[in-house]
Amino acid sequence: MCGIVGYIGSKDAKEVLLRGLEKLEYRGYDSAGIAIVNKDGVHVFKEKGRIAALRNVVDTAVSGTAGIGHTRWATHGVPSRVNAHPHQSETERFTLVHNGVIENYEKLKREYLADIELTSDTDTEIIVQLVERFAREEKDVEAAISKTLSLLKGSYATAILDKQDSSKVYVGKNKSPLLIGVGDGVNVIASDAMAMLQVTNQFLEIMDEELVIVTRDNVTVKTLEGTVVERDPFTAELDESDIEKGTYPHFMLKEIDEQPFVMRNIIQKYQNEDGSVRLEEDIRQAMTSSDRIYIIAAGTSYHAGLVGKQLIEKLTNCPVEVHIASEFLYNMPVLSKNPLFVFISQSGETADLRGVLVEVKKLGYKTLTVTNVPGSTLSREADFTLHTYAGPEIAVASTKAYTAQMAVFTLLAVDTAKAKGIELDFDPLQELGIVASVMETLCDQKESFEQIARDFLSVTRNCFFIGRATDYYVCLEGSLKLKEISYIQAEGFAGGELKHGTIALIEDGTPVVALATQDHVNLSIRGNVKEVVARGAAPCIISMEGMEEKDDTFVIPTVHKLLTPLVSVIPMQLIAYYAALHRDCDVDKPRNLAKSVTVE
Ligand code: F6R
Numbered sequence: 001m002c003g004i005v006g007y008i009g010s011k012d013a014k015e016v017l018l019r020g021l022e023k024l025e026y027r028g029y030d031s032a033g034i035a036i037v038n039k040d041g042v043h044v045f046k047e048k049g050r051i052a053a054l055r056n057v058v059d060t061a062v063s064g065t066a067g068i069g070h071t072r073w074a075t076h077g078v079p080s081r082v083n084a085h086p087h088q089s090e091t092e093r094f095t096l097v098h099n100g101v102i103e104n105y106e107k108l109k110r111e112y113l114a115d116i117e118l119t120s121d122t123d124t125e126i127i128v129q130l131v132e133r134f135a136r137e138e139k140d141v142e143a144a145i146s147k148t149l150s151l152l153k154g155s156y157a158t159a160i161l162d163k164q165d166s167s168k169v170y171v172g173k174n175k176s177p178l179l180i181g182v183g184d185g186v187n188v189i190a191s192d193a194m195a196m197l198q199v200t201n202q203f204l205e206i207m208d209e210e211l212v213i214v215t216r217d218n219v220t221v222k223t224l225e226g227t228v229v230e231r232d233p234f235t236a237e238l239d240e241s242d243i244e245k246g247t248y249p250h251f252m253l254k255e256i257d258e259q260p261f262v263m264r265n266i267i268q269k270y271q272n273e274d275g276s277v278r279l280e281e282d283i284r285q286a287m288t289s290s291d292r293i294y295i296i297a298a299g300t301s302y303h304a305g306l307v308g309k310q311l312i313e314k315l316t317n318c319p320v321e322v323h324i325a326s327e328f329l330y331n332m333p334v335l336s337k338n339p340l341f342v343f344i345s346q347s348g349e350t351a352d353l354r355g356v357l358v359e360v361k362k363l364g365y366k367t368l369t370v371t372n373v374p375g376s377t378l379s380r381e382a383d384f385t386l387h388t389y390a391g392p393e394i395a396v397a398s399t400k401a402y403t404a405q406m407a408v409f410t411l412l413a414v415d416t417a418k419a420k421g422i423e424l425d426f427d428p429l430q431e432l433g434i435v436a437s438v439m440e441t442l443c444d445q446k447e448s449f450e451q452i453a454r455d456f457l458s459v460t461r462n463c464f465f466i467g468r469a470t471d472y473y474v475c476l477e478g479s480l481k482l483k484e485i486s487y488i489q490a491e492g493f494a495g496g497e498l499k500h501g502t503i504a505l506i507e508d509g510t511p512v513v514a515l516a517t518q519d520h521v522n523l524s525i526r527g528n529v530k531e532v533v534a535r536g537a538a539p540c541i542i543s544m545e546g547m548e549e550k551d552d553t554f555v556i557p558t559v560h561k562l563l564t565p566l567v568s569v570i571p572m573q574l575i576a577y578y579a580a581l582h583r584d585c586d587v588d589k590p591r592n593l594a595k596s597v598t599v600e
Contacts, residue, residue, distance in 0.1 A: 178190070
């Protein structure tokens with residue numbers, strides 16, 4: 001959450017920073033700002049709203065070859081120009097941007113800054129005020145910043161300018177992501193490499209509690225105690241075209257359409273020459289030697305975890321528990337003797353998951369991260385990583401990352417089953433190939449889903465999704481997609497559970513989307529549909545070939561029964577997309593949300 005950029009080179013920094021922030025807008029978009037340093041001092045421009053609004057207030061006459069920028073997702077203090085970053089110290093000597101949450105900011109204010117009036121409601125401002133305070137005492141900027149950073153509790157990624165020395169940008173991080181991009185006579189700073197692909201594809205990782213001094217020609221990494229650390233850059237395997245919308249009106253639609261390609265990519269990446277599944281031996285060992293798997297995830301990734309549990313239990317007989325990351329540590333279950341913790345995260349940065357990862361590592365348990373961003377915090381810190389190969393996902397609502405996660409779980413489950421000597425009549429790579437083709441067929445029928453959205457959702461305030469068995473998990477995801485982008489109150493329910501209370505909400509015309517792709521529960525879900533129809537509901541039934549009935553709204557071509565969620569979610573994604581579109585919602589950047597949830 002929140003995006004940071006920085007530039008120090010020979011060109012005017014303004015446009016690079018603004019373009020970088022546009023690429024990071026998915027991380028937060030309630031206010032934004034930049035600061036440019038030149039011989040006249042530091043010039044700060046900030047505005048409430050999107051980067052487009054910021055562009056309107058940036059003085060084009062001001063130029064400078066170093067600067068920092070920020071796009072915000074508010075935690076402390078409402079979205080406003082005053083609370084927007086950059087923040088400045090008392091005498092405006094230091095200017096700073098920050099991503100994260102400083103948990104002890106009130107204590108630090110009392111202890112060190114009782115005599116000054118803060119100008120914003122943020123936790124961030126404390127950092128820049130402390131830097132100035134300590135710089136006055138220590139007379140050494142590096143020492144002042146190191147001292148400040150070592151006092152902070154919580155998470156931060158920060159970039160700091162000093163008006164008295166425009167040749168440097170100071171950078172530090174703890175738990176929040178931040179990278180240094182390395183160029184020729186230019187260096188940059190970014191929360192995510194994609195923001196600075198415009199300058200370089202060479203990036204340097206920063207570890208927690210390091211201080212990095214970035215100049216035009218040098219990057220010096222030090223521990224907070226001052227020891228210099230040597231580190232080589234890595235090449236970001238991203239292409240600028242991966243992060244462009246192209247001819248699509250929205251990233252979400254592009255990403256929905258990319259799902260067949262993602263499936264084929266996963267098949268290719270995980271296939272041996274003889275057609276078998278290729279997975280690392282270490283992961284296989286961890287899977288086969290554990291007596292219970294604990295999946296930890298949030299949101300859409302949690303929904304993928306529920307399907308992952310089905311796949312692993314059905315194919316390997318190993319028990320699996322799925323836990324919401326933010327709840328796990330407060331309500332820890334009794335653990336088995338040899339647990340394996342599997343973290344599912346598109347971004348690999350979700351703070352709630354990292355909290356669990358840190359704790360279970362302390363307990364000495366093995367950890368695996370399934371992520372779309374290898375090199376992300378969760379990937380670096382877990383023992384093993386499985387890459388979902390979905391390509392950058394920019395729309396805040398997750399689509400292709402979800403189906404990629406389930407595809408990778410299929411391969412993980414099959415590989416584990418084989419290693420355990422379990423006979424399977426199931427060729428996962430071939431079945432995923434069929435999934436890819438069916439996805440294509442569904443994506444080609446967008447008008448049907450647009451029509452469904454128009455018929456069922458154009459005037460409604462609420463909607464229910466019902467399903468049984470694995471369909472129930474897809475209903476949870478379908479309802480999340482709908483509510484997060486269209487703001488229609490939507491709930492996913494197990495078909496049989498509705499009548500234990502929630503059916504009271506069904507009235508004339510209430511839309512109920514029922515999913516029927518599971519043979520063994522087809523009759524029961526049809527019964528549940530009749531119950532809601534008898535109370536006035538408007539049913540939209542999405543079924544699968546072989547199970548369809550005369551009045552079904554849409555019938556999905558058949559795929560292997562374990563893989564139905566990979567295709568049945570596509571109608572849900574498209575219905576949500578069109579419902580949001582018809583309501584004039586900002587599909588890619590829904591209100592109050594951000595893509596990468598790096599605060600707890
Ligand atoms: C919903 C969505 C979120 C994320 C959740 C976890 O469309 O994208 O629910 O799934 O914030 O994020 P990751 O997977 O990055 O850990």
